Amino acid sequence: MPIPGELDAESVHRFQTAMDDDLNTAAGLAVLFELAKSLKRESNLRSYQGSSELADRQLQQKSQTLTYLAQVFGLDIQPASIPKPDIDVSWIESLLQQRQQARQEKRYTESDRIRHELQAAGITVIDQPDGSTFWHR
DSSP states (O other), X not given: OOOGGGSOHXXXXXXXXXXXXXXXXXXXXXXHHHHHHHHHHHHHIIIIISOOSSOHHHHHHHHHHHHHHHGGGTOOOOOOOOOOOOOOXXXXXXXXXXXXXXXXXXXXXXXXXXXXXXXXXXXXEEEOTTSOEEEEO
């Protein structure tokens, strides 16, 4: 059982209020759906835009809260956490610099090759409209 400080207090309160209101399971499930939606949105922001709305601690709290509250309905939610091997950030940065140089020189085949090499290593490259590039595992 998580320590109460590890849970999102506002979501827990809303869930408890709903369940205390004549066992309003629809409202309780709505809290779970809101948590799941928030987590999915954050995942998409981090994956595709290289940004985030939530701090890592908030993200962890929401995830633990969803898992904890889902147990009330007998749902066993397993967070999607796959162990990620250590990566050599300097290697990634070096390849990204080579890729940027290739793009500036309009050597798009080389740029694509580097992107595919990074993808094979589990790295997603995100090019922004302003010319900057983000990456994540």
